[in-house]
Structures are given as structure tokens and as C-alpha cells.
Amino acid sequence: MHPAQGDSDNSGMFTIDNQYGAMHIGVNGKLREKWSAISLSQEPFHTGESSLTPVEKVLVWFDSRSKTGTGLVDAITDCIELDFTLSAEPQTVRYVSDPTIPGKHTWTCNEQLVPSSTYHIDTDTFSSEPANAPLVAKLTDIINSQKDVQLSKISVSALVEFHGSGAAQQFAQYALDHQPDGIRTWKFTHSGHIVESKLKAQEYQEDDLAIRFLQDAYLGVLYSFQGSKYKRLAFDIYGRSSSPPPVPYSAESTGDLLIRYAHTKDAENALLGIPLLSKDDRLSYLANPHPETKKWVQVRLSLLIPSGDVAQDRQAIVDPLAAALFGGKPFFERSPLFPNAPDRVLGLVKWGK
Structure with missing residues (x-):
């Protein structure tokens, strides 16, 4: 032919x-x-x-001996086949086991238990372990061991825009190759100059802790990327079990600060970075754009558990923010025009009475 x-x-x-x-x-x-x-x-x-x-089918298994390009001649045991024929939907595969009991393991596909199979290369066929009492007992033990494992319902979507489509494509591939530990969903797609992603944590955490964990994981990969600098970054949060808890109010330990930048990009970075600084559970930083200009940022600073020593509390509130604004840390590459020095931050906060 x-x-x-x-x-x-x-x-x-x-x-x-x-x-x-x-x-x-x-x-x-x-x-x-x-x-x-x-x-x-x-x-x-x-x-x-x-x-x-x-x-379009994919065979998944573990093999510590073979290398890329190795010809396969023996039967492949303990494997799972994924069928993508007529479907472009992603499939999530996990290998579930009990580390304390060797031999008790199975696969899950899209959170459903799937018994492993043996693939016979010479006949292009599969065989599975026949249903018997030991198999049922093994699967029951695995199911019971997973009941206490709660999966996080929080998801974070990120959108980052680069100056060129080439940089966007490079970052998407770089991120996929550098998935951090503890992440269950790590999806990256690019279109033109923009890379969109969806992130979910593996284990359950409180809403705010899960959001912070996912954002930190994403930012760690973004900042380690050696390609072109990004132009714009935004996060969206989905799956909150409840509204964020109200911040306890203490007038003397709560204040407002106006930060002025020379460039809109610097203000946008500050809007993202300032809330991430309050990793101490006692602190709360809420940042919002100024209604009159995008170059200014309004920050509400507060201490959730005041000590009663007003001077000490105010210093504890301001120190992390002042250090970041003038320390050249991520999100704060250039210092603001106002305040113009770290030691001026405390005096420029309008404290409650």
C-alpha cells in the first residue's frame, strides 16, 4: 500500500x-x-x-528498574489503565496504601477505588485478581483507613499575565514540572500571554490555612521561575465552608495606613502581598485599593489578641509590614513614596481611640 x-x-x-x-x-x-x-x-x-x-489509553504503574526507551517484554503487574478515548476530561490517579502493613494497597481513579490488574504484553490483555475473601478484606481495610482522611474543599484559582506568550507557555510547563508536595490538584493552562491554574490541597485544613498554603505553594513556584517577569497576578477563592470569621475589634490595637506608590504595578503587588504577611494568628492585615487612584493602598491593621500594653501591641502590628515594605521582599521590589522610611510607618498609622 x-x-x-x-x-x-x-x-x-x-x-x-x-x-x-x-x-x-x-x-x-x-x-x-x-x-x-x-x-x-x-x-x-x-x-x-x-x-x-x-x-487513547494510558497505562500507569511503578517500576524502579526500567528507563525511558526500555522495551517491555514481561507482564506488568499492579497497574491501572486510563481511557481517554473520546474524552479530554482530566483524570486524577492516586496509589492508596497502608504504610504500616505491606501489601495492602490499591489504586483510586477520580476518588473511586479501582482494583489493580496485570497487563500481558504478548497478548495485549488484562487479568485481575479474582474476587475472594482475602481481596475483599484487603479492600475493606484500605477503605476504612481512608475514612479519617478528609480532603480539602478549598480551591484557589490563579491568573498570571506575562508580557509575551512565550513566557506564559514556559511558565505553564515549568509549574507542571515543579508541583509542590501536599497538592492534590495542580492544573495549569496557557492562552496567549495568560496562564490560568487551579489548585487544591491534599489534606483538610481550616479555610484560611488552606488558602494560605495554596497561595504560598503557587508563589514559591512563580518566584523560582527564571523566565520573564509577570505583568499581573490575581487569585480567586472557591469552596469556603463559611464566611471568614469577623476580626475581634480593639480600637487602640486597630489602625489605618495609607501607602502611596509611584507606579500602579507596585500598588497591585502590595494588595496581594500585604495580607500574606499576617501569618501570625494574632495579626490581621486587610488591604484595599484607594477609591481615587490605583497607585494608593489602604490597609487596616489590627491585633486579634491584644496584650493590654498599647505601645507594645502597636509595635508588634507594624513591624512585619514595615520590614516588608522596605526590605525588598517578594511583592515589595520598590519602596513606597509614602511612608518613605521604616521608622515612619508607626507614626503614620491612624490608630483608634
């Missing part, structure tokens, strides 16, 4: 000039730079029409 001829199109159809007898028709597809079989007709035919559905 001769090589394919003619211009390609998006019709999803092609014609074969079969000059032989009845035969199976196979189709190869190109993934990156390599060709591989994606479909084979189930029945041989000579003339007529046949529907060929590209098969």
Missing part, C-alpha cells in the same frame, strides 16, 4: 484505495515527534465504509 497523498483537512474522513483482498485497516497518529498506532479495524474488509475511533 502506498503512502497517503493529498491535502489534510478537518473532515475526519479519508479514503483508502485497497488493491488487495480483505484486510484490517490501521491508523497511526503523531504525538509530538513520534508516530504510534491509534486505531485498528476490528474486522477485515475489502470495500465499503468503516468508522475508526482513535484509541
Whole structure:
């Protein structure tokens, strides 16, 4: 049979000039730079029409001995097959085990238990462990061991814009290659200059702790990226179990500060960075843009558990913010125009009475 001829199109159809007898028709597809079989007709035919559905399946297993490019000849045990045929929906796979009891393990796909199989390369078939009492007992133990594991419902979506599409593509790939520990969902997609992502933590945490953990994980990867600097960054939060708890009010330990920057970009960075500074559970920093200009930031500072020593409390409130504003830390590459020195921050806060 001769090589394919003619211009390609998006019709999803092609014609074969079969000059032989009845035969199976196979189709190869190109993934990156390599060709591989994606479909084979189930029945041989000579003339007529046949529907060929590209098969996209992935086999997942653990192997400490093989390397990329190794030819596989032995049966692959304890594996799971993922079928992406006719679907582009992502699938999440986990290997669930009890570290204290060797041999008690199974796979989950999209949070559903899936018994492992053995793939026989020579026959292209699968075999599974037959249902028996030991298998049922093993799965029951695994299910029970997972009941106490609560998955976080908080998700954080991030949008970062770069100056060029090339940098956006590079960062998306870099982030996918550097998924931090403790992250259950780590999805990155890019379109033009923008990279969008969705993050979920593996284990349950209080809402605010989960949000902070996910944002810190994302920022750690963003700041380690050696490519072009980003232009804009925004976070959205989903799945809160309740509204954020109200901040206990103490007039003398609560104050407002106006921060003025020379550039809008610096103010936008401060709006993101200032709330992240209050990692101490006693502190609360709420930052909002000024209604008159985007170059100014309004900050409400407060201490959740005042000590009663007003001077000491106010110093404890201001110190982390002053150090960040003039310390060149992430989000604060340039110092503000106002206040213009660290020791002026305390005096410029309008404290309650």
C-alpha cells in the first residue's frame, strides 16, 4: 500500500484505495515527534465504509528498574489503565496504601477505588485478581483507613499575565514540572500571554490555612521561575465552608495606613502581598485599593489578641509590614513614596481611640 497523498483537512474522513483482498485497516497518529498506532479495524474488509475511533489509553504503574526507551517484554503487574478515548476530561490517579502493613494497597481513579490488574504484553490483555475473601478484606481495610482522611474543599484559582506568550507557555510547563508536595490538584493552562491554574490541597485544613498554603505553594513556584517577569497576578477563592470569621475589634490595637506608590504595578503587588504577611494568628492585615487612584493602598491593621500594653501591641502590628515594605521582599521590589522610611510607618498609622 502506498503512502497517503493529498491535502489534510478537518473532515475526519479519508479514503483508502485497497488493491488487495480483505484486510484490517490501521491508523497511526503523531504525538509530538513520534508516530504510534491509534486505531485498528476490528474486522477485515475489502470495500465499503468503516468508522475508526482513535484509541487513547494510558497505562500507569511503578517500576524502579526500567528507563525511558526500555522495551517491555514481561507482564506488568499492579497497574491501572486510563481511557481517554473520546474524552479530554482530566483524570486524577492516586496509589492508596497502608504504610504500616505491606501489601495492602490499591489504586483510586477520580476518588473511586479501582482494583489493580496485570497487563500481558504478548497478548495485549488484562487479568485481575479474582474476587475472594482475602481481596475483599484487603479492600475493606484500605477503605476504612481512608475514612479519617478528609480532603480539602478549598480551591484557589490563579491568573498570571506575562508580557509575551512565550513566557506564559514556559511558565505553564515549568509549574507542571515543579508541583509542590501536599497538592492534590495542580492544573495549569496557557492562552496567549495568560496562564490560568487551579489548585487544591491534599489534606483538610481550616479555610484560611488552606488558602494560605495554596497561595504560598503557587508563589514559591512563580518566584523560582527564571523566565520573564509577570505583568499581573490575581487569585480567586472557591469552596469556603463559611464566611471568614469577623476580626475581634480593639480600637487602640486597630489602625489605618495609607501607602502611596509611584507606579500602579507596585500598588497591585502590595494588595496581594500585604495580607500574606499576617501569618501570625494574632495579626490581621486587610488591604484595599484607594477609591481615587490605583497607585494608593489602604490597609487596616489590627491585633486579634491584644496584650493590654498599647505601645507594645502597636509595635508588634507594624513591624512585619514595615520590614516588608522596605526590605525588598517578594511583592515589595520598590519602596513606597509614602511612608518613605521604616521608622515612619508607626507614626503614620491612624490608630483608634
